[in-house]
Amino acid sequence: MSTKKTLQRPDVLSVGASKPVVNGIQPSVVYASETPDALDDQYEGRAQGHTYAREGHPNADLVASAVARMEGMEAGLTLGSGMAAVTAVLLGLTKAGDHVLGGDQLYGRSLRLMSEDLPRLGIETSLADPTDAAGFAAAIRPETKLALIEVVSNPTLRMADLDGIAEACRERGVILVVDNTFTTPAAIKPIEHGADIVLHSVTKLLAGHSDVTLGWVGAKDPVQRKAIYDFAVTTGMTPSPFDCWLAERGMMTFPLRFARVQETAERLAAHLARQKGVTKVLYPTRDDHPDRARAQGLLRGQGCNMVSFEIEGGRKAANAFTQGAADIAFAPTLGDVGTTLSHPASSSHRALSAERRAALGMSEGFFRVSVGLEDPDALIAAFDAGLAAARA
Missing domain, CATH: 3.90.1150.10 (Aspartate Aminotransferase, domain 1)
Structure with a gap:
């Protein structure tokens, strides 16, 4: 996916010699293919298209592309909520026996996921102060698979030592995930500071009108991107086409x-x-x-x-x-x-x-x-x- 800036939104529908200024809502749950071979081409990446809305739909693709361009990333995935994005990353990339290290002032539901749900599934967790990169690095264990931080903490607005934590994670082979909801790509692009994965609650500033519930996640590594996508599709974290349509409108004024x-x-x-x-x-x-x-x-x-x-x-x-x-x-x-x-x-x-x-x-x-x-x-x-x- 190109990160080239453009003034024209991608079109969903064209009507004769003209094309819509505003993209339409595509509510279809299923999409028809001409032949089994054509369906194989889609699933195996030789052709683009949609099959079933849980696996993706046009409005979700538009939001995913728009946020990816903002973040300077190759691709992204739109999900049903910000917590769906957090969950898809944590459960899509870890297994029983792994350890996840989190910042000690994450969003409340992220903290609950860390403290109650992941341990129930055999994934160990702990928290550390992200303003102290040395202390955060000291909390990394041999079995640490992933670290989750926010650039600005909720709600005390402390600043994570992003560069220091990114260096520690890179040296130890830990996947660094940054929730960029508070700061947004207008203030910082975590990928430029060493993050491996960036996620958002699009519900908040990006959509901006309290009428949308959506999440977004982007990963540099295609293997990790695929694992997150597979988990999200399997567990049904499908975003609403209508919410995606509203979010696209909101992001134009962001x-x-x-x-x-x-x-x-x-x-x-x-x-x-x-x-x-x-x-x-x-x-x-x-x-x-x-x-x-x-x-x-x-x-x-x-x-x-x-x-x-x-x-x-x-x-x-x-x-x-x-x-x-x-x-x-x-x-x-x-x-x-x-x-x-x-x-x-x-x-x-x-x-x-x-x-x-x-x-x-x-x-x-x-x-x-x-x-x-x-x-x-x-x-x-x-x-x-x-x-x-x-x-x-």
Whole structure:
């Protein structure tokens, strides 16, 4: 698959001498072939085509190609959700007796998969701090098959030492998988920093409208790519053609959305840091961010759409804040055109003990914000209303 940039979207249908500006939805579950020989040609790679939607369909192919171009990769696979992408990689490439090493602040369901499901299948797992490449490398075992990290952690926005971890994995023959959902290929292309596999929850920033549930995964190695594909097809991780169609629409505006939300996020972070009752603000471009120097190098001076902050007063103040900031959706998601507010202790990281959350820097007053496209002044006013309610 070519990574050449193009201004024209690939066509699905042509009508006579004209062709559609917007690709159509292809809902067909099955596709007919002329002969058994023709079907053999498709399955054996001598001809392109589709047979059964669980194995692939045109709308999924369009999304897969679009994200692959963004990531600078040869090919990719569209799946039914971001967690489908994580699962297809972890279970498609490992077996009983293998060890998987993960970052200690992965997305909540990725952590659950690591801590509960993989061990049940005989796959050992452990977690390490990805901001410390030496410590992460020390956690690699002889039986470690794969390492999974995120460039920016959820929800404390710490920066992984991607280059150091990639070097350690390369030296030890460990497959490095990077979840690039938070940062997106507009901020960083992990493949350029030594990653072997990149995955996304397309649901989030890439599609961008909270009306799509999709995942994507790309692998450099064709053998690994095939193993991931086979597992996904066998277990039915099929993406919806309609969701793929919506995602293609969303990705057309992604670069514009990404630029805008970063500007607003940086301004919001600066404002929050000046407010009474706010005890901590985390944003990668701020001078007080613990990994600012690394963020500047990896993200090339960019931030992201996420801001995390902490208010004093615990759960009581947190409840008051969400009620006071009534114009901001309190919802456990990110990447929407509208700003959303998440409380990790009651949503994404509720499965962790209070002590474990505290160790990771998540108190009852800790919030994560996914900044949207609203007018920045109106957004700041909504946060001020929430803070006033929390202080009261």
